[in-house]
Amino acid sequence: MHVVVLGAGYAGVTLTRKLESSLPAAVDLTLVDEHERHLVQHEVHRAIRRPSIVDAIEVPLDSLFDRAEIVTARIEDVDPEANRVVLDSGETIDYDYAGLCLGADTADYGLPGVADYGLPLKSVDDAEAIRERALEAIDAGDEARFVVGGAGLSGVQVAGELATLAEEEGAADRIEIVVLEQLESVAPAFPAAFQDAVAEALAARGVEIRTETAVSEATDSTVETRHERTGTERSVDYDLFVWTGGIGGAAAMAGDRPIVRADLRLTESTFALGDAARVVDADGEAVPASASAAIRAAPVAASNITRLVGWELDDRTGFEPRMELFRFDVPGWIVSVGDGAVAQVGPKVVTGKPAKALKASVGAGYLTSVQAIRQATELVGEELNA
Numbered sequence: 177m178h179v180v181v182l183g184a185g186y187a188g189v190t191l192t193r194k195l196e197s198s199l200p201a202a203v204d205l206t207l208v209d210e211h212e213r214h215l216v217q218h219e220v221h222r223a224i225r226r227p228s229i230v231d232a233i234e235v236p237l238d239s240l241f242d243r244a245e246i247v248t249a250r251i252e253d254v255d256p257e258a259n260r261v262v263l264d265s266g267e268t269i270d271y272d273y274a275g276l277c278l279g280a281d282t283a284d285y286g287l288p289g290v291a292d293y294g295l296p297l298k299s300v301d302d303a304e305a306i307r308e309r310a311l312e313a314i315d316a317g318d319e320a321r322f323v324v325g326g327a328g329l330s331g332v333q334v335a336g337e338l339a340t341l342a343e344e345e346g347a348a349d350r351i352e353i354v355v356l357e358q359l360e361s362v363a364p365a366f367p368a369a370f371q372d373a374v375a376e377a378l379a380a381r382g383v384e385i386r387t388e389t390a391v392s393e394a395t396d397s398t399v400e401t402r403h404e405r406t407g408t409e410r411s412v413d414y415d416l417f418v419w420t421g422g423i424g425g426a427a428a429m430a431g432d433r434p435i436v437r438a439d440l441r442l443t444e445s446t447f448a449l450g451d452a453a454r455v456v457d458a459d460g461e462a463v464p465a466s467a468s469a470a471i472r473a474a475p476v477a478a479s480n481i482t483r484l485v486g487w488e489l490d491d492r493t494g495f496e497p498r499m500e501l502f503r504f505d506v507p508g509w510i511v512s513v514g515d516g517a518v519a520q521v522g523p524k525v526v527t528g529k530p531a532k533a534l535k536a537s538v539g540a541g542y543l544t545s546v547q548a549i550r551q552a553t554e555l556v557g558e559e560l561n562a
């Protein structure tokens with residue numbers, strides 16, 4: 177019997193580690209990713225200002241597992257009906273059960289020019305490209321404007337890094353940073369107290385926030401916007417345009433982010449979790465695309481796959497096993513805003529040093545949980561000095 181995990185982000189790494197201990201030894205376990213290293217993506221914006229953090233947020237996959245076979249290859253296609261994966265080499269992998277953990281790609285929703293001119297942020301290379309462009313504009317010595325489209329978790333944190341970078345380079349007085357958000361507040365998917373604290377932290381760093389402002393188009397020097405209520409259209413000139421306005425399904429899923437219910441089951445034998453799917457949890461709530469959710473869904477998928485494998489190995493004797501249901505429950509949320517941080521713990525919002533310490537401990541706690549101890553230690557140092 178063969179179980180495969182597709183994608184080695186938070187969901188895939190956590191799922192594979194769980195399956196290593198829960199699956200019977202006779203079951204083959206394979207993890208496929210196009211990269212040889214696991215990226216701690218929720219810290220990648222830090223590399224815009226602190227390139228040295230890269231050592232702490234990339235973990236070689238071969239250091240993380242005991243028995244899983246790691247295949248480094250780009251997945252071209254997944255057929256969850258046929259239990260088959262096609263790799264870029266043309267090879268195929270057939271499976272009995274799979275965890276689909278391919279994450280999401282940046283979506284431009286077909287807005288003209290956005291994919292061409294908006295820099296995405298999903299990888300270390302993306303962060304380096306943003307840093308290079310920002311420093312170029314700062315070093316030119318003139319006034320410049322950096323525009324961030326989309327104020328979700330990534331947009332907020334990019335704006336914070338850019339503001340603090342300008343400050344550190346002594347250019348805060350001539351670098352304007354504008355965040356454009358279509359909905360009514362920054363961090364729109366999160367609690368109101370958290371939104372207010374994030375908006376305050378951005379404003380304290382001189383970031384201008386324009387809410388209810390949708391990007392409609394981009395050229396090589398302007399972003400066109402439309403106010404959601406008044407319909408007023410405005411052109412915003414930019415020197416740097418970062419697009420963090422949305423996510424769509426991974427290319428290997430033809431852009432699809434399928435909906436799965438709380439058992440995370442996409443088909444009889446394929447489970448989908450993390451950003452790759454739109455998950456509705458056991459309370460009927462839409463689960464936000466986040467590292468927190470990806471990590472928390474993995475034990476449920478591992479448990480369900482293990483139950484089904486056990487049943488198969490038992491010649492399907494008796495009823496099909498009951499599936500465990502995913503209920504998304506987090507103690508809170510934390511974002512960095514440049515050299516500061518905002519955390520919501522229960523109903524309480526925390527900022528300043530306590531929030532920074534919490535942010536460092538959450539990232540390090542995750543790395544420790546996957547046994548990446550060196551990276552965990554380095555991350556604490558990087559975060560506290562950020």
Ligand SMILES: Cc1cc2nc3c(=O)[nH]c(=O)nc-3n(C[C@H](O)[C@H](O)[C@H](O)COP(=O)(O)OP(=O)(O)OC[C@H]3O[C@@H](n4cnc5c(N)ncnc54)[C@H](O)[C@@H]3O)c2cc1C
Pocket residue numbers: 182183184185186187188208209210211214215217218219220221249250251252277278279280297298329330331333426427428449450451452465466467468469470510511512
């Ligand atoms: C700048 C930024 C800041 C963020 N901040 C936060 C935060 O503060 N808190 C939070 O909870 N979340 C945050 N997030 C969101 C979080 O990073 C994602 O929700 C999380 O990474 C999803 O995990 P995942 O395992 O589903 O996917 P990913 O971590 O994206 O992993 C997907 C994996 O699949 C692999 N893959 C994809 N396609 C292929 C293919 N065709 N072939 C082979 N391999 C493939 C990729 O290489 C990758 O390893 C942030 C995201 C960004 C970009």
